[in-house]
Amino acid sequence: QKEVEQDPGPLSVPEGAIVSLNCTYSNSAFQYFMWYRQYSRKGPELLMYTYSSGNKEDGRFTAQVDKSSKYISLFIRDSQPSDSATYLCAMSSSGGYNKLIFGAGTRLAVHP
C-alpha cells in the first residue's frame, strides 16, 4: 500500500465548476502538507502549503487537512481553463524535503 494515495483522474469539469481534489495517507506522523500544480511539459510549482490541520485559503483555492481521517483536499472555486493541469499532493513528517512524499497526481481538465 502506498503511503499517499491520489486518484489519477482524469477529471473533466465545465468552466465555473467547483473542483475537489483529494489525497489519503497512511502515515499519521505527516504534518506538512502541500499541493503542487504541474502544467504539461513543465515542472511542478507550489500552490498551497499547510502545516498540521485546518483550512487555508488563497484566492480561488482552499486547502483542507483532516488529520483524524488522514485526508487532505484542494478545492478550486470558479474553475478556469487555465486551471487545467496535474495536481500533486505532497506531505512530510519531519519538516525536511528529503522526506517529502508525493501522490501520483490528478489530471484536471476545465473546458470552456
Add this chain to the structure above:
Amino acid sequence: EAQVTQNPRYLITVTGKKLTVTCSQNMNHEYMSWYRQDPGLGLRQIYYSMNVEVTDKGDVPEGYKVSRKEKRNFPLILESPSPNQTSLYFCASSLPGLAGGGTTGELFFGEGSRLTVL
C-alpha cells in the same frame, strides 16, 4: 530570474552509454534533489543533497550517481543506462527545511528532462 535549469531537456540514448543530466540553480539554495516521474507512480526521489559534498540516497537510487562539488550544481549520472530508466527527470532545490525560518515550504523544480533508453 530565479530558476532551476536542467540539460538536456530531451535525450534518446542506448543501453550502456553513460550520460549526465546537468542541474544548476541560481537561488543559493542549500538543498537540491533529483526525482523521476513515471505514470501512476508520481514523483520518486532518487538522490538528494543537503549541501556541498553532502549527498544521500532517496527512494530509488539504484543505477544513478550524483555529486555536489559546488552549491549551484547537482548533476545526475547514469553510468550504464537501462530501459527501465526511461522516465521524466526533475531536479529541484530549496532552502533546507519546511519548518520555521519563514520558509514557505516551496520546492523549486526545473522543467524536466525526458530520457529514453533504447
